[in-house]
Amino acid sequence: MSCLMGENRDIFFPKLSEKLHLITFSEIAVKYLAALGYEAYECASEDEARDRAAELIPQKKWPCYFFDSDTTGEKDFEEFFTDNEVLDMGRFESVGIIKNEAIFEEAKLDAFLTGIANLNVKEPGISLI
Numbered sequence: 001m002s003c004l005m006g007e008n009r010d011i012f013f014p015k016l017s018e019k020l021h022l023i024t025f026s027e028i029a030v031k032y033l034a035a036l037g038y039e040a041y042e043c044a045s046e047d048e049a050r051d052r053a054a055e056l057i058p059q060k061k062w063p064c065y066f067f068d069s070d071t072t073g074e075k076d077f078e079e080f081f082t083d084n085e086v087l088d089m090g091r092f093e094s095v096g097i098i099k100n101e102a103i104f105e106e107a108k109l110d111a112f113l114t115g116i117a118n119l120n121v122k123e124p125g126i127s128l129i
Contacts, residue, residue, distance in 0.1 A: 001095065009100035013081065015089070026066040038062040 002012040023031075030040040041061040043049040049063035056063050081087060081098050088097040 006097065007099075009102060011098040011100065012095050013098065015092075015094055015096050026064075029064060029066075033062045033064075040064045042066060 002010055006012060033040045037060060038057075039061045041052075041056050041063050043052065043063050043065045046065045049065040052063045081096070086099040088099055091097060
């Protein structure tokens with residue numbers, strides 16, 4: 001979407017709200033299995049899920065072992081921008097845009113481009129600029 005509708009240096013992100021009913025990965029898995037015609041069958045362990053697969057799958061039940069995540073730093077709600085960034089929240093209903101300026105030192109960029117142009121290319125027919 002950003003490639004087709006964005007400007008140079010725009011960053012697109014989903015608009016989220018703490019009022020949204022965010023669902024867990026296990027809820028996503030249950031809904032996905034239901035869409036495929038399976039009932040999620042919750043098992044007490046990973047071993048039980050593996051052991052019962054041959055029995056349950058023909059019954060259109062999919063053995064699942066769900067466990068609590070222990071990922072450090074995991075957040076219930078993700079923020080994609082800071083208070084110091086310029087945002088466009090009005091262009092799209094479900095997507096916000098972070099507007100970024102080009103920040104660079106012109107002298108360093110010129111030195112880099114000159115260095116690239118001066119490289120000794122040994123392969124005939126190759127042009128770097």
